[in-house]
Each structure stands twice: as structure tokens, then as C-alpha cells.
Amino acid sequence: MSVQIYHLEGTYTRDKRNYRFSHEIRAVTEDNAREKLYSLLGSFHRVRRAAIKIENISVIAPEEAENLLIRKLSGID
Numbered sequence: 001m002s003v004q005i006y007h008l009e010g011t012y013t014r015d016k017r018n019y020r021f022s023h024e025i026r027a028v029t030e031d032n033a034r035e036k037l038y039s040l041l042g043s044f045h046r047v048r049r050a051a052i053k054i055e056n057i058s059v060i061a062p063e064e065a066e067n068l069l070i071r072k073l074s075g076i077d
């Protein structure tokens with residue numbers, strides 16, 4: 001199995017407000033990418049898993065990644 005780059009989009013609710021998010025995550029499987037997203041949003045924004053709604057998950061090419069760290073790890077820049 002190889003590492004792929006997943007682009008995750010969705011919303012989360014915090015303090016009775018809705019927020020949109022878009023993250024790029026390197027993971028082996030889609031489930032690993034979901035778990036990493038839950039971990040990131042939970043630690044940075046104190047959002048519970050039940051408040052996070054993932055609307056779209058897609059695999060993108062390393063050239064399409066906007067995150068500079070992911071591009072560097074992929075050998076693009």
C-alpha cells in the first residue's frame with residue numbers, strides 16, 4: 001500500500017455556529033484520513049466527532065495539493 005493525499009471537505013458545529021473546513025491529509029486509507037481529521041479538528045478547535053460532518057473525500061495528485069508541507073513530503077517542491 002502506498003501513501004495517498006486525501007482532500008476532505010465538510011462542516012462542523014461549535015458554539016451554535018457552523019464552520020466550513022477543507023483539509024489535505026496524507027494517509028494510506030480513507031479511514032485513516034478520517035481519523036486524522038477528527039483528531040486535528042478535535043485538538044485544534046475542541047470539536048467533538050458528532051459535530052463534524054464530512055461531505056466529500058477525494059484522492060488528489062501530489063501536484064494538486066495546496067499544502068506546502070504535503071507538497072514537500074511528496075517531492076514536488
